[in-house]
Amino acid sequence: MREQPSEKRIQNFDSVPYGYTKEEVIQEARRCIQCEGGPCETHCPVSMNIKKMIREIVRGRFEEAFFTMKKDNPVPGITGRVCPQESQCEGVCPFHQTKNGINIGKLEAFVADWAMERGIKEEFHIKEKPQKIAVIGSGPAGISCAVDLRKWGYKVTLFEALHKAGGVLQYGIPEFRLPKKVVDYEVSYLSEVGVDVRLNTFVGQNITFEELRRDYDAVFIGTGAGAPLFLRIAGEELKGVYSANEFLIRVNLMKSYRFLEYDTPIVCGKRVGVIGAGNVAMDAARCARRLGAEEVHIIYRRTQKESPAREEEIQHALEEGVWLKELVSPKKAEGSSEGWLEELELYRMKLTEADQSGRPRPVKIEDSEFRMELNTLIEALGTTPNRLFLNRASELEVNQRQLIEVDENMKTNIEGIYAGGDAIRGNATVILALGDGRKAAQAIHEYLSEES
Amino acid sequence: MNHPIVKKKKLNHLNYLIRVKAPQVAERFQAGQFVIIRMHEKGERIPLTVAEVNKKEETITLVFQVVGKSTLELSSMKAGEALLNVVGPLGNPTKIKKIGRVICVGGGTGIACIYPIIKAMGRAGNEVTSVIGAQTASLLILEDEIKKASHQTFVATDDGSRGYHGFVTDILKRLIHESTAKEIGEVILIGPAPMMKVGAEVTRPYGIKTLASLNTIMVDGTGMCGGCRVFVNGEMSLTCIDGPEFDAHEVNFDEVIRRLDMFKEKEKLALENYKKKEKNHENRWKKGSHEGTAF
Numbered sequence A: 001m002r003e004q005p006s007e008k009r010i011q012n013f014d015s016v017p018y019g020y021t022k023e024e025v026i027q028e029a030r031r032c033i034q035c036e037g038g039p040c041e042t043h044c045p046v047s048m049n050i051k052k053m054i055r056e057i058v059r060g061r062f063e064e065a066f067f068t069m070k071k072d073n074p075v076p077g078i079t080g081r082v083c084p085q086e087s088q089c090e091g092v093c094p095f096h097q098t099k100n101g102i103n104i105g106k107l108e109a110f111v112a113d114w115a116m117e118r119g120i121k122e123e124f125h126i127k128e129k130p131q132k133i134a135v136i137g138s139g140p141a142g143i144s145c146a147v148d149l150r151k152w153g154y155k156v157t158l159f160e161a162l163h164k165a166g167g168v169l170q171y172g173i174p175e176f177r178l179p180k181k182v183v184d185y186e187v188s189y190l191s192e193v194g195v196d197v198r199l200n201t202f203v204g205q206n207i208t209f210e211e212l213r214r215d216y217d218a219v220f221i222g223t224g225a226g227a228p229l230f231l232r233i234a235g236e237e238l239k240g241v242y243s244a245n246e247f248l249i250r251v252n253l254m255k256s257y258r259f260l261e262y263d264t265p266i267v268c269g270k271r272v273g274v275i276g277a278g279n280v281a282m283d284a285a286r287c288a289r290r291l292g293a294e295e296v297h298i299i300y301r302r303t304q305k306e307s308p309a310r311e312e313e314i315q316h317a318l319e320e321g322v323w324l325k326e327l328v329s330p331k332k333a334e335g336s337s338e339g340w341l342e343e344l345e346l347y348r349m350k351l352t353e354a355d356q357s358g359r360p361r362p363v364k365i366e367d368s369e370f371r372m373e374l375n376t377l378i379e380a381l382g383t384t385p386n387r388l389f390l391n392r393a394s395e396l397e398v399n400q401r402q403l404i405e406v407d408e409n410m411k412t413n414i415e416g417i418y419a420g421g422d423a424i425r426g427n428a429t430v431i432l433a434l435g436d437g438r439k440a441a442q443a444i445h446e447y448l449s450e451e452s
Numbered sequence B: 001m002n003h004p005i006v007k008k009k010k011l012n013h014l015n016y017l018i019r020v021k022a023p024q025v026a027e028r029f030q031a032g033q034f035v036i037i038r039m040h041e042k043g044e045r046i047p048l049t050v051a052e053v054n055k056k057e058e059t060i061t062l063v064f065q066v067v068g069k070s071t072l073e074l075s076s077m078k079a080g081e082a083l084l085n086v087v088g089p090l091g092n093p094t095k096i097k098k099i100g101r102v103i104c105v106g107g108g109t110g111i112a113c114i115y116p117i118i119k120a121m122g123r124a125g126n127e128v129t130s131v132i133g134a135q136t137a138s139l140l141i142l143e144d145e146i147k148k149a150s151h152q153t154f155v156a157t158d159d160g161s162r163g164y165h166g167f168v169t170d171i172l173k174r175l176i177h178e179s180t181a182k183e184i185g186e187v188i189l190i191g192p193a194p195m196m197k198v199g200a201e202v203t204r205p206y207g208i209k210t211l212a213s214l215n216t217i218m219v220d221g222t223g224m225c226g227g228c229r230v231f232v233n234g235e236m237s238l239t240c241i242d243g244p245e246f247d248a249h250e251v252n253f254d255e256v257i258r259r260l261d262m263f264k265e266k267e268k269l270a271l272e273n274y275k276k277k278e279k280n281h282e283n284r285w286k287k288g289s290h291e292g293t294a295f
């Protein structure tokens, strides 16, 4: 796939891949040998009919390819760009071994964009049903649940705390990886099918969970896991220290990379450290490069091999001049008398036997402290569910990690209340959240059909 | 949903009052809570305390001080125009109960923020002493309203142009000296962070329960960004969902004050840029109208 050269793309926030041309997409699709059993399909969390999509692309029948995708995946323009394909569909493709797997995600994104440009949409006739359903949160889990239920005729109201719908797709994943045009298009679909979208409504605070339980026949909770975790080291109060969430919300949702045209500021220093090595850390590091940071260091206690980020993201980050500091862990941050971050003290680490996650466990090397000069520190340690909502819906059963407990049908311990996405999984993926939303919609549909 | 401004009033050369249609907030608001507004598609999310609500008219009243680009722009909006978003009520309400004697200290624009608390404390059967102050007499806001709602009111100005010549915290000190400290059930402080810091030190030796409403920089106001973090008793708290009121004796005010100017350079740039744009706009308009009168 042709991409913006790295020295050019760090000057802008535009999409990194240029996208296929018609000829290129057909050429790529032709390489597929239509494996027996479709291993790619069984490794797609929503079991998309990939082989059929590819056959249609080969014939240049993009509209058919689009509808094939849409049957299982409501947002192919998004998943095609952000799924960790190497560990799902593309990872089992026989060509993957030779580092030349079929670029399923890119095919998907091409077809979705093609349909978006032409305004091609599924048509369906809604047969209105009387029951009302509340969906909390407008991330991928909430969107997919709301759309499915609406198609079956339920009256769906979706509540979102922020001023824009889309969840992490909107506020977390940067423009150069997932253009907001694509997100806005998918989100606008909600209103088109008649989902009542209530933005600026923080459930638990502006409207209570009890009210929703009282006023709706069923509730789906797709509130994600958006609250940042901090290291809890000395110096986190310093100016120049951000959670990755704050950094990314300012950049993506509030568009501070276009500051002065947009009002929300961001301060990004010349020397930036990013703690953690997942997708979120890579996104923050790449944004920092684009905001003019000269040196950006990913600070990771394990090694690149153990990083949970998508392969493509790590490669892109490295190409863009992001440094990966492996086997180090922060001890404390220190600042100037005015309270600005100046230095980070770190330990060196070594890896020992595997922990529960199956990854080697990092341990501190004694007396290995060293210092780095930094003026911005971004903590990307992962996030956890918003405690305000959980405190105010205290009858919901949660586990030790504050994740909502559900059964195999996404039902919580309360009758008629379902949950999915990061709210039950912690930091997972877009496609898993989507799958949860769909599964919950199915379960809610069955529950309400039984009832009436 | 749009939120029309139904009333706008200039209180003095720095402070403005706007009354905005916001049914959801008006219905649920409790003293001590705030909203986050956005003026337009490119605007910031600005936290502002609710000074008053009118349930019947479904409006909320906001009083703000012009300190930078966004508040300057807000001050230029007229009745009839609308805010793009209002989300709220956010934050925890003040715990209102019968305590006995309560001292409410408001400084600057903080006077508007403490006004609903004074009223609610009074309604709950407390004897409310209000201490309000500003830099100078012309900047003193809501004096009559506060006097009406309180049992006793003291006024201070930094330059002595009205009331006591000095700070509200000096009056607070005097009030504590004059009464036995035990009489004072609670002190609530709302104003600039340095004022609240001094206030906390005034009450600390007497062990009087003291609350301060913090105005840290916020983005989402829902506990998702961590930008509003403060250290209370050494523990990290989020002002938007754990506050905005905290035990003033446990807050690390130095950190709060330092963090408030994190974006200062950028804010200055935004303000200059905005003023320049406005001026060009004005000049163009003037020139245009001049040309229009050619005969």
Ligand SMILES: Cc1cc2nc3c(=O)[nH]c(=O)nc-3n(C[C@H](O)[C@H](O)[C@H](O)COP(=O)(O)OP(=O)(O)OC[C@H]3O[C@@H](n4cnc5c(N)ncnc54)[C@H](O)[C@@H]3O)c2cc1C
Binding pocket: A082, A083, A084, A136, A137, A138, A139, A140, A141, A142, A159, A160, A161, A162, A166, A167, A168, A169, A172, A173, A201, A202, A203, A204, A222, A223, A224, A225, A226, A248, A279, A280, A283, A310, A386, A389, A420, A421, A422, A423, A427, A428, A429, A430, A431, A433
């Ligand atoms: C920076 C970043 C990069 C990522 N990159 C990838 C990637 O490349 N590929 C991938 O597959 N996954 C990626 N992920 C993970 C993925 O985005 C999430 O797993 C997914 O978005 C979870 O979806 P969700 O619907 O459960 O929740 P979210 O997307 O988190 O949405 C939840 C929504 O609910 C709202 N909400 C929360 N509480 C309330 C309430 N009480 N009332 C009303 N609204 C509420 C929130 O404001 C939010 O909009 C990334 C995550 C981040 C943060």
Ligand SMILES: Cc1cc2nc3c(=O)[nH]c(=O)nc-3n(C[C@H](O)[C@H](O)[C@H](O)COP(=O)(O)OP(=O)(O)OC[C@H]3O[C@@H](n4cnc5c(N)ncnc54)[C@H](O)[C@@H]3O)c2cc1C
Binding pocket: B034, B044, B045, B046, B047, B048, B049, B050, B063, B064, B065, B066, B067, B068, B069, B070, B071, B072, B109, B112, B113, B214, B215, B216, B217, B218, B219, B244, B260, B261, B262, B263, B264, B267, B268, B271
């Ligand atoms: C809970 C809460 C309640 C508040 N209530 C009121 C009120 O009733 N009346 C009032 O006049 N002001 C209030 N403020 C402060 C008000 O939000 C800021 O003055 C305003 O955002 C400044 O915007 P600006 O662009 O005009 O100024 P800027 O030039 O952007 O900033 C000037 C100063 O304002 C503060 N500030 C800037 N951005 C923010 C932000 N996003 N959140 C908080 N503070 C910021 C900073 O200290 C900054 O240095 C409140 C703040 C909080 C957190």
Ligand code: SF4
Binding pocket: A043, A044, A045, A046, A047, A048, A050, A073, A079, A080, A083, A085, A088, A089, A090, A104, A105, A108, A431
């Ligand atoms: S949805 Fe994701 S996993 Fe499934 S085919 Fe598309 S890119 Fe692959």
Ligand code: SF4
Binding pocket: A031, A032, A033, A034, A035, A038, A039, A040, A041, A050, A051, A092, A093, A094, A095, A102, A104
């Ligand atoms: S695994 Fe690869 S080659 Fe086989 S059908 Fe899927 S995409 Fe085609």
Ligand code: FES
Binding pocket: B217, B218, B219, B220, B221, B222, B223, B224, B225, B226, B227, B228, B229, B238, B239, B240, B241
């Ligand atoms: S304003 Fe973002 S966490 Fe409080």
